[in-house]
Amino acid sequence: MLFKDMGIIAPLLKAIHKKGYEECTDIQMRSIPIILKGNDLIGCAQTGTGKTAAFGIPLLQLLGLEGVRQIEPRALILVPTRELAIQIGEALKDFSDVLSIRQLVIYGGVSQQKQVEVLRKGVDVIIATPGRLLDLYRQGHVNLKKINKLVLDEADNMLDMGFVHDIRKLLKAIPSGRQSLMFSATMPTQIRKLANEIMKSPVEINVSPVSSTVDKISQTVYFVEKKEKVALLTKFLNLEKDLQTLIFMRTKHGADKLAKDLSKKGLQVLCIHGNKSQNARQRALNSFKNREVDVLLATDIAARGIDISELPRVINFDLPEDSETYVHRIGRTGRAGKVGKALSFCSTEEKPLLLKIQKLIGFQLKVG
Known part of the structure; x- marks a missing residue:
């Protein structure tokens, strides 16, 4: 209508x-x-x-x-x-x-x-x-x-x-x-x-019940142990350096540590979470939205204000504890009829979380 x-x-x-x-x-x-x-x-x-x-x-x-x-x-x-x-x-x-x-x-x-x-x-x-x-x-x-x-x-x-x-x-x-x-x-x-x-x-x-995921989002899971996740993430970021990417972390400490690890590898990234000042968070969001920086790390709460109509890729560095949060996370891409990519890293200890996610959305993720 x-x-x-x-x-x-x-x-x-x-x-x-x-x-x-x-x-x-x-x-x-x-x-x-x-x-x-x-x-x-x-x-x-x-x-x-x-x-x-x-x-x-x-x-x-x-x-x-x-x-x-x-x-x-x-x-x-x-x-x-x-x-x-x-x-x-x-x-x-x-x-x-x-x-x-x-x-x-x-x-x-x-x-x-x-x-x-x-x-x-x-x-x-x-x-x-x-x-x-x-x-x-x-x-x-x-x-x-x-x-x-x-x-x-x-x-x-x-x-x-x-x-x-x-x-x-x-x-x-x-x-x-x-x-x-x-x-x-x-x-x-x-x-x-x-x-x-x-x-x-x-x-x-x-x-759009929470169990639904947008058809235009390709969803892939990569089975990788925790200590190998940084190397895999670095590989993806270097392969497509100009691809705007939102990376989800489970904790504030984890987000800070990953930001330092990626910076040491020569990647320019920004990080937002609840411990950052409001001005720092807003500057980071604006830089990401304006394409001054193409990689943003965020915890779930801090990412609530991110609304980018053509965000091409979301990466779940950590799988969320709550299955419904997975749907919210990947919903940041594939908007306004655009296609999007959602990549998820799953370690051995995270496999039970993956099973819950797949049960919620009603299908198994493609294995990368």
């Missing part, structure tokens, strides 16, 4: 067209009409399906039609990581600008001064990580009493990262009569429980 057939107002349609979008993704086609009607919604969809526009476009349209301009924010989008907050802010900026809707991205790891200054001038939409927003609320810098639209994006990851208590505290400060939207790649019991607590008769939609 085309965006022009979705009941979207002219200014937003013009902005959508300017971005080169004409046809809705499945999650957008199914979510937008429900949100525009004012219903609560639970959307189960994996990374790369167009979730941001699915909730962002109708949310901004509803705010624009309200025609109310005040100091206090009217919509709140909560996300698990700073990178994702920045990504959503960038994705929605062109849409909010055409409606003169003021938005602010709030996250920790940086000085709060600039965020407080913008809040004093007034904003309509806040995109935030729970911890920093709760800090600002407790200090009296932000009033949440006028919030009438709430979005919880990547809800499963927020629970995994321990944000549930901060979220519950923030919910107490937000009016109960709001419209609530929840998007999550998986729907564990804790998410279902939270949804039942905070939502009113939500409509539930399921798109």
Whole structure:
């Protein structure tokens, strides 16, 4: 279905067209009409399906039609990581600008001064990580009493990262009569429980279940012992030096060590994980997106803000403990109809993890 057939107002349609979008993704086609009607919604969809526009476009349209301009924010989008907050802010900026809707991205790891200054001038939409927003609320810098639209994006990851208590505290400060939207790649019991607590008769939609993997991604596993992984990785990186590659690591320490090992071999790489400062992480992401550096090492949480439409290759240096994480990882490539490669290194001790992954996705990976 085309965006022009979705009941979207002219200014937003013009902005959508300017971005080169004409046809809705499945999650957008199914979510937008429900949100525009004012219903609560639970959307189960994996990374790369167009979730941001699915909730962002109708949310901004509803705010624009309200025609109310005040100091206090009217919509709140909560996300698990700073990178994702920045990504959503960038994705929605062109849409909010055409409606003169003021938005602010709030996250920790940086000085709060600039965020407080913008809040004093007034904003309509806040995109935030729970911890920093709760800090600002407790200090009296932000009033949440006028919030009438709430979005919880990547809800499963927020629970995994321990944000549930901060979220519950923030919910107490937000009016109960709001419209609530929840998007999550998986729907564990804790998410279902939270949804039942905070939502009113939500409509539930399921798109691209987590067990699915994009057909255009070639998936290959290489059986290699742990001590030989660096040599194999170096071989692949040297064979195709200009091929942009995202490498997933299980731990922060492992990512740092691998970065040093590759640098010693003359390869230029960048590394991001939770121990890096926000500025360092953002610089690394920007360098990778701008093709200043073609190899980026990342842990799963740090990689949440990476959204590159034509990323050609993902390498799992370590297999993830959680099978569903494998699907999220390789979903970083093969986007927007492009082909992609997903290579996985599997040591003897990781074979049980591989079996779980193959059971989840429903087929065996090609052996390289």
